[in-house]
Amino acid sequence: MDNPPPNARGGPARWTHDSAKRIVGWKVDTPESVQEKVDAIHDLAADDQVAAQVATDFLRGGRLESDGRRLSGLPAGGLRTHP
Numbered sequence: 001m002d003n004p005p006p007n008a009r010g011g012p013a014r015w016t017h018d019s020a021k022r023i024v025g026w027k028v029d030t031p032e033s034v035q036e037k038v039d040a041i042h043d044l045a046a047d048d049q050v051a052a053q054v055a056t057d058f059l060r061g062g063r064l065e066s067d068g069r070r071l072s073g074l075p076a077g078g079l080r081t082h083p
Contacts, residue, residue, distance in 0.1 A: 008032060 004013045018028040031037045045051035
């Protein structure tokens with residue numbers, strides 16, 4: 001308790017809800033590391049219908065905003081990996 005983790009955004013070291021959860025191995029509210037983000041996606045896609053819809057959206061070549069709009073800067077057909 002006397003030795004809080006460093007603040008990832010700078011500033012003095014302090015305890016947050018998420019930093020305490022990380023120490024004890026619990027799921028955090030705001031994922032920061034790649035693994036935390038992957039775990040959050042797995043949790044969201046635990047429902048087969050949700051997982052199927054997400055897979056379909058990605059395979060169609062587009063990343064979508066949370067409200068269903070395409071992310072700006074990506075072509076309508078998605079990104080091509082070969083000519």
